[in-house]
Amino acid sequence: MSEPLLSVQGLEKHFPVTKGLFKRQVGAVRAVDGVSFDVFKGETIGLVGESGCGKTTTGRLITRLIEPTGGKVVFEGNDITHMSQSRIRPLRRDMQLIFQDPYSSLNPRHTVGAIVGAPFRIQGVKTEQGIKKEVQDILALVGLNPEHYNRYPHEFSGGQRQRIGIARTLALKPKLIIADEPVSALDVSIQAQVVNLLEDLQNELDLTYVVIAHDLSVVRHISDRVAVMYLGKIVELADRKSLYDAPMHPYTNALLSAVPIPDVKHRGDRERIRLQGDVPSPLNPPPACRFHTRCWKAQVVCKTEEPPLVELAPGHQVACHFPENADKISAPAAAKVARNVQDAQHPKGTIA
């Protein structure tokens, strides 16, 4: 494939934990700890994981709402990791963020017209027929009545508010949209509407999405590729079909097994994997494979050696010593995995 639109390489964010009068640093919350992925033009990549795994932080790092501690963010060939806010300003037109809470993301004192028109004013973009006409076109595009231009956010329902937020995002015709839990604050019926709207807009405007969500069904519906995060790291990254049909990382498997099955008759078909214990604190994450404290397949090697994120099947990256669905693994990787399994059964030093 061609040059990626967005390339994230080893991205890190450590929030310092300070103590005492002189703000001595006593530790760091490793919210995002080495995340790498590429986003190509026109695709939708889903970022899933439990609460606190660093999904939202990743989104905010990419849009530079917070400063990365390490790693690199490359957008359209520009390294924006530590670019100054004044230099990054023009690039912000092409990269926009949809927010999670439609009640908090719209200023209650601004009219819809002011909210959706703000990108033009902030970026100093001149429009042919004036901002008002432009804003009304966008409102119509997201399925809102353009006559609601002079209304205030409190006059709209949650779903309508989220549409206003999406309209603001679309105002400057961005190339990349990072949607941070775009539907998790909405009713299920409204969720479908907004998800479909996002898909329609993608087809119409040739958009690229990074969708951050914890709802696996939403991600399945909207994504082309899915990245699963656990404690600040990506543990599995694959195209939608192979990830949902044949997950290789035990964590992904456990997550998928937790998705409710609507059909009562088929509930017995699948085994529910119950993970033991809580997610460890990112303040002091477990060494090597971070999932080993809760993994039923964990061996000694999982506690001593961190599994790299490697491509085990075409387009299917997994960070695990003992991946599931081994039959899908391509030949060279299979040999490595087999060796791991053998080592685990006969740990070094114990063989006579």
Next chain:
Amino acid sequence: MTAPLDAPGKAAEAEPEAVVAGVSGKAIQGRSLGQIAWLRLKRDKVALAGAGVVVFLILVATFAPLIVGWFGHPPNEFHQEMIDPSTMTPKGGSGISGEFLFGVEPLNGRDLFSRVVYGARISLLIAFLATVLSVVIGTVMGVMAGYFGGWVDTVISRLMDIFLAFPLLVFAIALVGVLGQFEQQLGVQGDTLRILLLIFVIGFFNWPYIGRIIRGQTLSLREREFVDAARSLGARGPYILFREILPNLIAPILVYATLLIPTNVLFEAALSFLGVGIQAPTATWGGMLAQAVKFYTVPHFMFFPGMAIFITVLAFNLFGDGLRDALDPKSSR
């Protein structure tokens, strides 16, 4: 989500999701937050009564010379003919008549009505301007502390603590007394000097009350996602402060300013009562009360200025409470 109003508002809320252009037939009137607050305020009869009295007081203070011209005598004009020379008290106890609506003062027989009316001018002028001063300093400091955080917040917050711990009354008495001596150096004198001094002292030391509220509000507003949205669009600090945060602070500023005015009326009265405020013969409510203490046999002398202070404070407080309920219905009940 807002308090239930009449029919059009409900229709707007019940509107189905995603109205496509042209589908909705009848026009639905949108309402701004200001209009909603006004509708709520209109239903609060107590607050409306307070507002009515406030407006009345402002009119009285503004048109004091006219009112006194119609119903009274100049405030500093002596009417010895109204005084009983043997007791130095007004003839007939109070001297209340069609000519002297509130009676006359003991000793010199000045028209009490005129003096109460003129007293409203001083009281309201000082209370208003001192409040403006407090609000300006408090808002600037509060917004800075809340928005920038870090050491700025630490410095400003400690400053507020120091101001709040200050023995204000004692200091005000000393300051007004001392600065009152420097008429030449300050370039102003007499009542003007005293009024400016009182505005400064009262206003300057009251800002931390507003400042703390604004700081708290700013802290919570700063974390709202619409601020992040503006930042992700590339907005600079001033845009976020003035366009995103400040409009959300207007309601608390308005409410606490309204509630600060009566406090300032009382404080001015207290200073005048203690003799460090406006000097005689200029009429002030506090000054009149101080005089009245010496003439407890003529209760009307204490009653009218006292009632004026009481009504003013009560009206502003009722109005302020109503305004708070109207602008921020979540804060109470």
